[in-house]
Amino acid sequence: MMPSAWIWTTFVVLLAIVSLLNSLLRKNKNKKKLPPSPRGLPILGHLHLMGKNPHQDLHNLSKQHGPVMHLRFGFVSNIIVSSPRAAEQFLKTHDLVFATRPPHEAAKYIGFGQRNLSFGQYGPYWRNMRKLCTLNLLSNLKISSFQSMRREELGLFLKSLELAALNREIVDVSAEVAALNANLSCLMVFGKKYADKEFDERGFKAVIKEVMQLYATPNLGDYYPYLGVLDLQGLTRRMKAVGKVFDEFFEKIIDEHEQSANQDREADDFVYTMLALMKSGNIEFQFDRRHIKAILLDMLAGSMDTSATVVEWILAELLKHPRVMKKVQQELEEVVGLNRMVEESDLDSLNYLDMVLKEALRLHPVAPLLLPHASMEECTMDGFLIPKNSRVIINVWTIGRDPNAWSDPEKFNPERFVGSDIDFRGHDFQLLPFGSGRRGCPGIQLGLIVVRLLVAQLVHCFNWELPNGISPKELDMTEEFGVVVTRAKHLMAVPTSRLSK
Numbered sequence: 001m002m003p004s005a006w007i008w009t010t011f012v013v014l015l016a017i018v019s020l021l022n023s024l025l026r027k028n029k030n031k032k033k034l035p036p037s038p039r040g041l042p043i044l045g046h047l048h049l050m051g052k053n054p055h056q057d058l059h060n061l062s063k064q065h066g067p068v069m070h071l072r073f074g075f076v077s078n079i080i081v082s083s084p085r086a087a088e089q090f091l092k093t094h095d096l097v098f099a100t101r102p103p104h105e106a107a108k109y110i111g112f113g114q115r116n117l118s119f120g121q122y123g124p125y126w127r128n129m130r131k132l133c134t135l136n137l138l139s140n141l142k143i144s145s146f147q148s149m150r151r152e153e154l155g156l157f158l159k160s161l162e163l164a165a166l167n168r169e170i171v172d173v174s175a176e177v178a179a180l181n182a183n184l185s186c187l188m189v190f191g192k193k194y195a196d197k198e199f200d201e202r203g204f205k206a207v208i209k210e211v212m213q214l215y216a217t218p219n220l221g222d223y224y225p226y227l228g229v230l231d232l233q234g235l236t237r238r239m240k241a242v243g244k245v246f247d248e249f250f251e252k253i254i255d256e257h258e259q260s261a262n263q264d265r266e267a268d269d270f271v272y273t274m275l276a277l278m279k280s281g282n283i284e285f286q287f288d289r290r291h292i293k294a295i296l297l298d299m300l301a302g303s304m305d306t307s308a309t310v311v312e313w314i315l316a317e318l319l320k321h322p323r324v325m326k327k328v329q330q331e332l333e334e335v336v337g338l339n340r341m342v343e344e345s346d347l348d349s350l351n352y353l354d355m356v357l358k359e360a361l362r363l364h365p366v367a368p369l370l371l372p373h374a375s376m377e378e379c380t381m382d383g384f385l386i387p388k389n390s391r392v393i394i395n396v397w398t399i400g401r402d403p404n405a406w407s408d409p410e411k412f413n414p415e416r417f418v419g420s421d422i423d424f425r426g427h428d429f430q431l432l433p434f435g436s437g438r439r440g441c442p443g444i445q446l447g448l449i450v451v452r453l454l455v456a457q458l459v460h461c462f463n464w465e466l467p468n469g470i471s472p473k474e475l476d477m478t479e480e481f482g483v484v485v486t487r488a489k490h491l492m493a494v495p496t497s498r499l500s501k
Contacts, residue, residue, distance in 0.1 A: 033384060034070040034387075035384040035386075036069055043074075045072030045075075046073060047218065049061065049071075050218065055369050058369070058398065059082070059401070062082035068083075073218070073223045074220070074224045076222070076390075078390065079375075079391070079392045079393070080395060081394045081395065082399065083405075084405050084430040086381075087399060089381055089382075090373070090394065091394070091429070091435070091437040092436065094379060095437040096376075098392050099122040099373070099439060100373070101119050101374055102373075104222060105222050105228055105235070106211075106215045106217075107215070109242075110211055110214065110242055110243045111297060112290050115291055116294040116295065117133055122438070124285065125285055128285045130442060132287075134442050136273055137274075137295075138445065145268075146188050146267060149184075150344070154180075154453070158457060158461055161461070161462060166497075168494060169494070170467045171494065172490050173491040173493050174490035175490060177454065179205075180454070181450070185304045186204075188269060189271065189296060189300055191265070191272070199249055205304075208300070213482055215483045216481065219233065219235050220232055220233060247293065250297075251293075257272055258275065274296075275292070278292065302441075303443065303446065303447070303450075306484055309484050310361065311451055311454050311455055312486070313364035314357065314455050315464070316475060317412050319465075319472060320412070320477070321412055324414060327352060328356060328459050329498070332350070332459065335350060339500050353455065355414035355417040356414045357451065357452065358414070358417050358423075359412060362400040363401075366484055368395065368485050369394065369395055369396070369397070370393075370432075370435050371435075372391045374392065399429070399430060399431075399432060400431065400433075405430035406430065462497060462498055464494070466492075466494075467493065467494050
């Protein structure tokens with residue numbers, strides 16, 4: 001026991017010395033003033049101020065210290081951005097300076113050496129990879145090629161809900177929507193649905209959830225250089241295990257696709273598309289199986305968890321606000337009628353549904369802190385120093401509640417968008433659920449189609465009520481933090497059919 005205690009004591013002392021030296025070097029180097037900051041602690045910095053819901057903790061701190069704050073997590077400077085004006089400066093005015101991602105332990109072990117689009121560092125490789133994905137995987141033509149598949153899966157989904165409605169059963173809406181999105185993602189990315197056990201004994205959804213948790217969990221290896229090798233939290237071991245699961249599964253998928261490459265098919269899934277690109281010899285940068293696997297992980301995680309979570313929050317808000325639910329259904333009756341399900345061609349005519357979507361994304365952004373940016377060079381913003389290699393965290397959860405940008409910001413009120421040009425595609429900085437600039441979400445169009453179509457079907461084909469006599473005001477809206485912030489409790493509701501037979 002004594003040698004172990006001696007090692008830990010020595011380690012803590014050395015860490016304190018390094019922290020002190022690091023602090024002195026920063027003070028000598030940074031003559032300019034850093035953004036406002038709460039009082040920190042030696043070694044920890046401000047890590048002790050972060051609780052179970054960091055986006056809410058940062059929101060409360062920004063009320064005291066302003067829309068641009070400096071927080072130190074371990075040895076790493078973090079710039080917290082919490083207002084539309086400040087976000088515009090970081091994501092538009094100085095977009096190129098903050099276009100990269102910081103080193104990230106989870107992306108290193110799970111994201112194939114941080115080769116994926118989400119966490120890849122800015123440079124020629126990342127620019128070429130984004131262009132490849134935008135043109136070949138996420139174009140309108142590619143998205144449209146999966147339209148019949150989406151219609152078929154939605155038809156099967158609605159039939160299962162019809163049976164529940166007939167029997168007046170309580171439906172676990174969260175679980176059902178997540179399962180549907182997993183099927184849609186697998187068909188689009190892999191070309192077929194996979195049973196959970198074909199992936200891993202825990203199943204798709206459980207492993208994807210663990211990935212999101214590992215990406216979001218504060219990791220000492222990210223905040224203290226060279227500390228990651230000690231794996232004091234056990235996170236590296238878990239990351240390597242999850243990374244191995246994905247690596248083996250993707251290898252199996254790629255092998256299957258190579259063996260069936262010459263077979264006739266209605267549309268190429270993402271794997272066929274990338275294999276064809278890899279073998280064409282027309283790609284001007286290194287592109288091999290590692291890069292295919294990194295992009296597959298991006299597409300799978302990005303399409304599964306995010307869309308399902310948005311649908312879940314929208315339905316929760318509609319159940320909590322019956323007036324809004326009725327208004328959405330009235331619009332659907334006028335546009336679609338009560339004798340058929342909603343088609344994708346109907347979506348552009350559903351203006352009020354779009355307002356509901358905007359309002360839900362304002363209050364419940366998919367990723368409330370977006371993914372972190374990093375400064376590639378030292379710069380000055382409003383007289384404050386932004387050090388090189390600082391992590392920049394955009395708190396879109398706070399921006400969506402900014403009283404200077406929104407009246408009654410805590411109120412769910414879709415009518416606030418009547419006559420408004422505010423959109424969520426990255427041009428209006430008071431509403432940034434998908435980010436903006438070079439690192440804005442490239443899959444926004446696909447995600448919006450899935451979300452709008454699924455919400456429209458659910459509220460058009462069924463009336464919904466809360467079970468066990470729960471009133472709308474009693475519906476629990478507690479959040480559970482992660483890269484994607486989900487509901488802490490599954491959404492449960494009872495459907496009844498609306499359409500004429």
